[in-house]
Amino acid sequence: QKEVEQNSGPLSVPEGAIASLNCTYSDRGSQSFFWYRQYSGKSPELIMFIYSNGDKEDGRFTAQLNKASQYVSLLIRDSQPSDSATYLCAVVSSGSARQLTFGSGTQLTVLP
Amino acid sequence: DAGVIQSPRHEVTEMGQEVTLRCKPISGHNSLFWYRQTMMRGLELLIYFNNNVPIDDSGMPEDRFSAKMPNASFSTLKIQPSEPRDSAVYFCASSLTGDRDEKLFFGSGTQLSVL
Numbered sequence: 001q002k003e004v005e006q007n008s009g010p011l012s013v014p015e016g017a018i019a020s021l022n023c024t025y026s027d028r029g030s031q032s033f034f035w036y037r038q039y040s041g042k043s044p045e046l047i048m049f050i051y052s053n054g055d056k057e058d059g060r061f062t063a064q065l066n067k068a069s070q071y072v073s074l075l076i077r078d079s080q081p082s083d084s085a086t087y088l089c090a091v092v093s094s095g096s097a098r099q100l101t102f103g104s105g106t107q108l109t110v111l112p
Numbered sequence: 113d114a115g116v117i118q119s120p121r122h123e124v125t126e127m128g129q130e131v132t133l134r135c136k137p138i139s140g141h142n143s144l145f146w147y148r149q150t151m152m153r154g155l156e157l158l159i160y161f162n163n164n165v166p167i168d169d170s171g172m173p174e175d176r177f178s179a180k181m182p183n184a185s186f187s188t189l190k191i192q193p194s195e196p197r198d199s200a201v202y203f204c205a206s207s208l209t210g211d212r213d214e215k216l217f218f219g220s221g222t223q224l225s226v227l
Contacts, residue, residue: 032214043203043218044155088155092214099168100145100214104154 006103019076029094036088116219130192137206
């Protein structure tokens with residue numbers, strides 16, 4: 001069973017809309033959660049991290065975490081065509097090795 | 113400060129040849145990771161070093177793959193002999209590992225094609 005699950009998409013939203021990206025994870029002891037953005041042909045880039053239940057906002061981005069449901073999401077408000085990319089959810093395992101496991105990513109397209 | 117530096121950016125080789133990928137982590141970072149990315153399998157962790165010591169190499173596909181980190185500023189990933197199924201983008205990433213921080217900074221990657 002894959003440890004971090006994401007809908008692969010593609011997800012298309014019109015410019016100015018809210019894009020909602022979702023992620024579930026299997027390790028109930030995980031404490032650290034990250035969202036990376038990867039443009040086509042480029043390397044992943046960290047855009048958000050969250051450790052506590054609830055919401056964390058940074059500009060147009062909001063990360064939401066619900067540990068009881070083992071669910072983390074990323075909201076992008078006022079979506080722009082430049083937000084078109086693949087978004088990778090990543091979770092740090094609770095074991096001693098503390099591995100960062102990535103989901104397969106959700107491809108987002110923002111239509112002008 | 114320079115980011116994670118990988119070389120080469122592109123590598124085309126023939127099956128059976130030895131391939132060596134290189135990585136210079138961000139200065140001061142104490143963890144280094146090698147990932148492989150393909151369309152089919154996504155981003156897979158191959159090996160993870162902390163303070164130059166390999167911590168987990170369970171992701172290394174087989175004995176053909178080996179990785180070293182002789183000092184804090186340099187790591188190599190070697191494939192010998194290479195096979196067409198090794199074709200992928202190989203990323204190196206580094207971080208400053210703290211209590212729960214695993215904020216990885218990725219290099220630009222090496223696009224490997226094995227013919």
